Amino acid sequence: MKDQAASGGGTGATAAQRLSTRETAERLGVKPETVYAYVSRGQLSSRRAPGGRGSTFDAAEVDALARRTGRRDPSPTADPVFRTSITLIESDRYYFRGVDATELAKRYTYEEVAEWLWTGGLRPGIRFTAPDEALAAARRAVDALPVHAGSTDRLRVAVIAAATVDPLRFDLSREAVLASARTLIPTLVEALPLTGGTSSTGDVADVSGAGLARRLWPKLTAQPADEPSIDALDTALALLIDHDLAASTLAARVAASAHAHPYAVVSAGLGVLEGPLHGAASGLAHRMLTEVLERGSAVPVIADHLRTGRRVPGLGHRLYVAEDPRARTLFDLLVDIPQAAPALAAARDVVTTTARHAPLHANVDLALAVLSVSSGMAAEAGETVFAVSRTAGWIAHALEEYGERPLRMRPTGQYGGPRPPQPLPTVTGEPLR
Known part of the structure; x- marks a missing residue:
């Protein structure tokens, strides 16, 4: 077992309670190179192993870091993952x-x-x-x-x-x-x-x-x-x-x-x-659809967006390859609303026009914009x-x-400023009163 290997089978707080890099990585649930990232950020201290082969880490300090971070992802820079049943x-x-x-x-x-x-x-x-x-x-x-x-x-x-x-x-x-x-x-x-x-x-x-x-x-x-x-x-x-x-x-x-x-x-x-x-984001799509209806075509509107470096609102979603299922559901309902027909056609024109250059599908913001434009709502x-x-x-x-451990979302900043000690700042100009 890891604990026995780390302590030599003892339970006392002795110098023998040290972990190898591999054991530390396993206890923290990270890769070995991540252990050294923790060291460089001051979150762990290390000591050269006897004979100069690798480093060792204090078991109590490692356990404290594990409790403090609650990390089980492969890297301190990875996106955090939280359990949810929703x-x-x-x-x-x-x-x-x-x-x-x-x-x-x-x-x-x-x-x-x-x-x-x-x-x-x-x-x-x-x-x-x-x-x-x-x-x-x-x-x-x-x-x-x-x-x-x-x-x-x-x-x-x-x-x-x-x-x-x-x-x-x-x-x-x-x-x-x-x-x-x-x-x-x-x-x-x-x-x-x-x-x-x-x-x-x-x-x-x-x-x-x-x-x-x-x-x-x-x-x-x-x-x-x-x-x-x-x-x-x-x-x-x-x-x-x-x-x-x-x-x-x-x-x-x-x-x-x-x-x-x-x-x-x-x-x-x-x-x-x-x-x-x-x-x-739906407000941006609302304004775009309004402009498409005023100008009679999505072509000049999309061209203006791209020309000025703006993304076309209402298109694409990082979590979906095809059309946003929320948009598809709303579009199916909007088809049955007569006054929504012009805005719905404008939205389809936007998707078709943009598809000539990028395979982007409608997202829920575009569908919400069709509802708001066709119902006389504000942007x-x-x-x-x-x-x-x-x-x-x-x-x-x-x-x-x-129901989770309180304050578990407490990341540690990676400090990039001047290393201490630094001199006290000098006063420039008139003191503030």
Whole structure:
């Protein structure tokens, strides 16, 4: 056994408790060259073996490093891998708890799929309800923002406001976290202002008690809600709930690793989501489709993108070789919506035009753009849909992370600055007062 070989069969804290490079690599679950990388980064100390052949390492120090890093990947520079039972992506398909996610989204509502993701159980007809106190606080906070504030700004403020009136937010038991999630998501939706910047409580048809998609619709567009469009929006919400460890989900898990409460977990996710390479990507596709419709062809629009060094939005995905299955599912629904036909044709024109030079397929951002353009929504509508939907996924990952060793996501920086000791800096110019 490794421990016996390392200690010579003894158990005392003696100089004999040293490991060879090979034994150290095995104990850490890394390659031998990685052991020396740890040494060069100051994470391990080494001593020349008797006779000058190789190095030896203190067993206790090695075990401490293993506990601190929790690493079992082949290299300290490899992408971290976390256990999860939520989403699997393989062979151009993706699954929630082993079930085809696109089939779930087509058959069940957003709330039902979210519940499935959280608990592994199906609750037909479930509706999430916003409590009066949390909704009032969130609405006051959101309505106080400037008219030009973005939807993600409003959602972040709503999350913070809702958290302040929940005295049980620090209870990280599974039941308490799920209770918070079931009230937070509808609070976010109902706190958003109606289309046009009016208050969230303005004149609109009563949709209380309706599914989340129907309640979200008037926050995205002034167009009347028809059943095919509501179905497409609800399916989009269900499709986007989770997609493995996307950037915002990783941020949410880091927050949960520190035992942040679920509202803070969602805030962490929203902070990352706002980047143009993540949740905001559908807005870029929306603007591109609008330009294609205005100019009558994708050719000059694609040419302008390439000429200025911009990537064509809505195309390609690092996890799929063929078409994004989320896009394919949404496109199938959009075909049945008459007013979506022009935007759908524009999207196909974009794919066909770009395919002359690169084998790129549509991703979900392009499909969301077709829905937003054809429904008279603003460019940021897709980001709003993404944020509301993904909140359920962040909660699912938080529930998993709360069951893991706290603060396990603590990487060590590879310092590249001047080596100490350095002289104290000298004062230049007038001192700050």
